[in-house]
Amino acid sequence: MDRLIDSTYTRRAFIGRGLTLASAAATTPWFLHASARVIAAQPGVIGSRAGVPDDRVLVVVQLAGGNDGLNTVVPFRMDEYYRARKQIAIPKNDVIRLDPKLDMGLHPKLSGLKKLYDDGLLSVVQGVGYPNPNRSHFTSMDIWHTADTDATGDGWLGRYFDNECSGKAGGCEPDAGIAIGNEAPLAMEGRAFSAVNFETADMFEWSGKGLHEGMSDAYHGIVDTGVTGGVDEHSNAAFLMRTAMDARVSSDRIRATVDDARVNKYPRNGTLGKQLAMVAAMIRGGLKTRVYYVTHGGFDTHAGQGGSNGKHGNLLGQLGGSLKAFYDELGQAGESGRVLTMCFSEFGRRVAQNGSNGTDHGAAAPMFLAGPMVRPGVLGTHPSLRDLDNGDLKFGVDFRSVYTAVLERWMGADARKVLGKRFREAKVLRV
Amino acid sequence: MGQSTAANADPMRAIEGERFGFAEARHLLMRAGFGGTPEQIRTLAAWGPERAVEHLLDCGATDAYGWPGENEFDGTIIKPLKQVEQREFKRARETQDEDTVARFRERRQKMQREDRKQAKEVQRWWLGRLIESPRPLEEKMTLFWHGHFATSYRKTENSYHMFQQNQLFRSHALGNFGSLLHAIIHDPATLKYLDNIMSSKEEPNENLARELMELFSLGEGNYAERDIREGARALTGYTYRGNDFLYRRGRHDTGVKRILGKSGALDGDGFVMAILEQRVCAEFIASKLYRFFVGEIPEGKGQAAQGVRRFVRRMAGTLRGSKYAVRPMMRELLLSEHFYDAEHRLTKIKSPAELVIGAIRSLRTPTRSLDILNEAMKLMGQSLFMPPSVKGWDGGRAWINTSTLYVRQNVMTYLLTGVVPSGVGGGRGGMMRLAGRKQRRGGGEDRYDPKVVLRGLGAGTGDIERAAGELLTFMLGGEVNEERHGALVAFAREAEGESFEHILIGMMSLVAVMPEYQLT
Secondary structure, X not given: OOHHHHHHHHHHHXXXXXXXXXXXXXXXXXXXXXXXXXXXXXXOOOOOOOXXXXXXXXXXXXXXXXXXXXXXXXXXXXXXXXXXOOOOOOOHHHOEEOOOOOOOEXXXXXXXXXXXXXXXXXXXXXXXXXXXXXXXXXXHHHHHXXXXXXXXXXXXXXXXXXXXXXXXXXXXXXXXXXXXXXXXXXXXXXXXXXXXXXOOHHHOOOHHHHHOHHHHHHHHHHHOOOOOOOOOOOOHHHHHHHHHHXXXXXXXXXXXXXXXXXXXXXXXOOOXXXXXXXXXXXXXXXXXXXXXXXXXXXXXXXXXXXXXXXXXXXXXXXHHHHHHHHHHHHHHOOOHHHEEEEEEEOOOEOOOXXXXXXXXXXXXXXXXXXXXXXXXXXXXXXXXXXXXXOXXXXXXXXXXXXXXXXXXXXXXXXXXXXXOXXXXXXXXXXX | OOOXXXXXXXXXXXXXXXXXXXXXXXXXXXXXXXXOOHHHHHHHHHHOHHXXXXXXXXXXXXXXXXXXXXXXXXXXXXXXXXXXHHHHHXXXXXXXXXXXXXXXXXXXXXXXXXXXXXXXXXXXXXXXXXXXXXXXXXXXXXXXXXXXXXXXXHHHOOHHHHHHXXXXXXXXXXXXXXHHHHHHOOOHHXXXXXXXXXXXXXXXXXXXXXXXXXXXXXXXXXXXXXXXXXXXXXXXXXXXXXXXXXXXXXXOOOOOEEEOOXXXXXXXXXXXXXXXXXXXXXXXXXXXXXXXXXXXXXXXXXXXXXXXXXXXXXXXXXXXXXXXXXXXXXXXXXXXXXXXXXXXXXXXXXXXXXXXXXXHHHHOOOOOOHHHHHHHHHHOOOOOOOOOOOOOOOOHHHHOOHHHHHHXXXXXXXXXXXXXOOOOOOOOOOOOOOOOOEOOOOOOEOOOOOHHHHHHOOXXXXXXHHHHHXXXXXXXXXXXXXXXXXXXXXXXXXXXXXXXXXXXXXXXXXXXXXXXHHEO
C-alpha cells in the first residue's frame, strides 16, 4: 500500500538539482527528459493500453452549487413542470428545440450547446444521480469527487493517476493533471498523485528570484531538495516540500503555453471562458496533461434565479458560449478529436420552486459530454415529474456509469480498479 | 516517579512552569494569536504559563483597539425601497414602463457601487486590526467565528451588515456559544446569506435550518431531514429591516413543530434551544476549536488518536459544564500539557491570515499596502468577509496547492522587500527596491530594517553564520537544519559586497520559501 508513496518519495529525492547524472542515470524519472520518456514505454505508462492513443485528454467542467437541471434541459410538454414553477419556468416558446420528436429542449441561453448538438459534438445524459441522494453541497460534491456514496477516500481521477503511474519509477508527472483556479479539487487528489493548479500563469513563479543573482541558485537548492532527510513522509512538512517541488517543476512549461491563450474569442463575463481558453492553449501547446479541471460556480440559486433571463440563464449562457468557443478553437487547431469534455453538478434542484423565486437542493440532473467521440443526442429518459422521491427527481443513470465509460473507453483504464466496483457502462461514447 | 500510564493519566494535565520556555511561549503566541517579536515571546516565557494565558484570555484588561473611523462606517448606504416606491416599481414593471424601471435599476447599481467601496474599507479595517490589535486572541476567535458562521459579502452585498456581524463575533469572542447561536439567527447578514428573509409559512426556505444544524452546531448525521423541514418552519418570518432584525408575525408559522425530539409552537429561539440541549453540540464545537487551535483529530484506534479524542471529550465536558461559556474551556486548552506536546508544534499549516499577519507581527515588516495584502489573501484562499461557502475555510492541507504556495512565497517577498508580485495590484516583479513607496497611512517610510529582529534575538550584527542560525530558529522554530543553514550561508557568500541589511533580507526571503516556514 505504501509503495506508491515510497516511489513518489524516490522520484522527488532524485529530482534535486545538481545531483550528479552518474548516480541518477539508472533511475532518472521518465518525465524529466523527452527521450527518457520514450525509452520508458513500459507497462503502466499512461496510454500504454493497446489501441488507446496516449494523447487523449479529458476536460472536466464542474458546475458548482447545484445546477437546476429542470431549467437546463426543459421538459416543456409536462404540465407538472409549469405548475410547480409558476414564476421561473421556461415558457414553451423560449425553449430551444433539439429535435421535433423530443419532449424536452434546452434553456434559451444554451444556444452554444445547440450548435455543438447540431454538429454532432454533444451528448445530453438525462436523469443522472446516485442512490439515497445527499442534499448537502459539500457531501454531494465529495460523493461525485470520490465516486463513493459515503463520500470517503481519494478522488476518482487521483486514483486513476495512481493506478496508471504505479508501475513507473517516480509516479506521474505532477502536471499530468491540471486544475485551473486557486483551489485544488478533491477529484484530482490521489494517494500519491496530486494535480497542479494555478489561477493565472503570471503568478505561477517565485518573485524573489530577481532580488539578487544569488537568490535563484539558493531557491533551487531549497525547493528542489524535495523532502529533506528525517522528515516523516506522511507529515504536513513532507506534503509542503513535495508541493513546492511540483510547483517549481511545472511552472516553466505551463507559463510558456498559457501565454498564448486566446481569451478574446470566449465569453467575457464570468471566468469559465478564460479558464477554457487557457486549457485550449495548453492543449495546443503540447503539454502531456491527461486531465484538465475547470469550475463554473454560482449555481446555488435559492433566490431570484430567473427564468429565460436572469441569474441562472447567465450562467448557462457562459457555459454554452464557452464550450462552443472551446471546440471552435480546438477544431481549427486540429486538436478536437483528442479532447472529451464532461460537465456535471453535485445535484439538481427541487421540482417545485420556493417562496424566493428560487429552487432548493434536489437530486438527479442532466450531464453533458462534448467532443467528436461522444454518442451525440439526448440519452436516457427524462425523470418523471409525477413519480418523485420527497419532491425530488429520481435518477435513471448512476454517475459512476458515466465515469466507467470515460475511464474504459476514453482513458483506457480499468474502471473497476479505479472505482472499486463494476458499474454498468453508460453508452455515451462511440470510440 | 509518577508512573501513570497514558491511559489513566489526566488528559487535561496542565503544563509545569519550568517546561514553559521560549519555544512554548512562541507556540502559544502563534496559535492563540498571530505570533510575536522575540521580546514579546521572552516576556510571556518569563511570566510563566498561567499569567501568559490569562493575559491572552482577559481581553478587557488590555487597551481597546482604536482604528480611525471605526465607528464611522455608514449604515445607510443600502436603502431599501419605501412602500410607496415599491408600489411604483411594481407598477412600472407590470406596465412595462421601461424608463421608471431603468431609473430604479440605476439607483440600485449606484448604491451597490458605493457599498462595494465601503466593503473594501471594512476589509482594510479588519486586516489592520488583526495586524495591530493588542488583544490577539480576541481577533483570533473573531476569525474563528467568522469561519464557523461563514457569511460572504458576495451574497449579502451589504458592507455594514458584514461589519455588524464582525463586531458580534468580537463581542462573543470568548463569551457564550449559546448566546452567539441565538444571536446568529437574528443577524441580518446571516439571514440574507442563508436565504431566510423571504421564508414564509406558505413557502419555508430550508437553507438556514439545514446549515444551523449541519455546520453551526451539530454536524451531519446528528439530525434528520424532517428536523430540517420543521426547523425551517420555526424560522419563518425571521428577516430584517435596515440594519435590525425584524420578526414578521404574519409570515411566521405558529403551528406545532417537532424538532430534535422537542415539540411545541417553536420559533427560531425554541429551535436553537432544542439544538443546545443536544449532547453532541458541545462535542461538535470542541472538536472544531481543537482543529483550529491544535490540529487534526486522528481517526483509528491508536493510542495517540484515543488520547486526542479523550482530550476533546474533556473540552466538550468543560463547555457543557459552563453552560457553553467558551473561556473556561479555552483556558484549560491553552494551559494543558497536551497543547504544548512536541507532536502538535510546528505541524499545523498556517492559514493565510496567520502567514501574513504573523510575518508582520513577528518580523516587524512594514504593512505596506493593506489592499495588496487583501488581494494576496484572496489568492491564497482566505478573503476576509468572503469565505468560499457557508462551510467556511477547510484549513489544513486544503490551503496548500501549487498555486497558493507561490502566492505564499511571493507575499513574503513583498512584505520583506516591497516587490509587488506579478498579477497582484498591477505588479510586474522587478529588482529589489531599496527606497520603497510611502506607507499608506501612519507616515514613515516602508523600508524594512531586518536588524530589528536580530537585535531582539540578542545576536550582534555582522556575523553571518550566527545570524543565519538565529533567523532559522526564530522564523521556523525548532532545531536548525544544517542543509538549510548551509543554503543561507552560501547565498550570503555569493552576495558578498552587498550591505548587511541587504543580505539579511535576502536570507529572510529564502527562509520564507522553505516549505517548513508554512508550518506553525
